[in-house]
Amino acid sequence: MAENHENDSLNDKESDSRFFGLIDDLREKNSSRYESQTQQLINDKTIDVTLHGNILRFQLDRVGCTCSVLMEDKSLEKLSWTRLGWRKSLKQSGLPEFFAANEARLMLKEGN
Numbered sequence: 001m002a003e004n005h006e007n008d009s010l011n012d013k014e015s016d017s018r019f020f021g022l023i024d025d026l027r028e029k030n031s032s033r034y035e036s037q038t039q040q041l042i043n044d045k046t047i048d049v050t051l052h053g054n055i056l057r058f059q060l061d062r063v064g065c066t067c068s069v070l071m072e073d074k075s076l077e078k079l080s081w082t083r084l085g086w087r088k089s090l091k092q093s094g095l096p097e098f099f100a101a102n103e104a105r106l107m108l109k110e111g112n
Contacts, residue, residue: 034096
């Protein structure tokens with residue numbers, strides 16, 4: 001039984017390492033796109049981004065941002081939410097990481 005728990009722990013560590021490594025890679029690779037999306041989202045409060053054949057909808061509220069997947073029937077499936085704070089500067093610094101994390105989440109979910 002203990003061996004099974006250790007394997008689960010190792011798998012979790014490997015998954016976390018892969019997820020956070022992918023976020024870092026995406027942030028570096030897509031930094032200009034994420035900065036552009038950040039400005040557009042701050043101005044428009046909602047943007048749709050097509051990634052890997054999916055449409056992600058980012059919606060900014062007073063203190064955070066929601067990411068949802070637009071389904072074929074036009075319904076939204078919430079993927080994640082993050083708290084960013086009230087200030088515009090906090091949103092500007094936090095949104096690129098949020099974009100990368102959701103793109104990584106989508107890629108891993110689909111096995112890309």
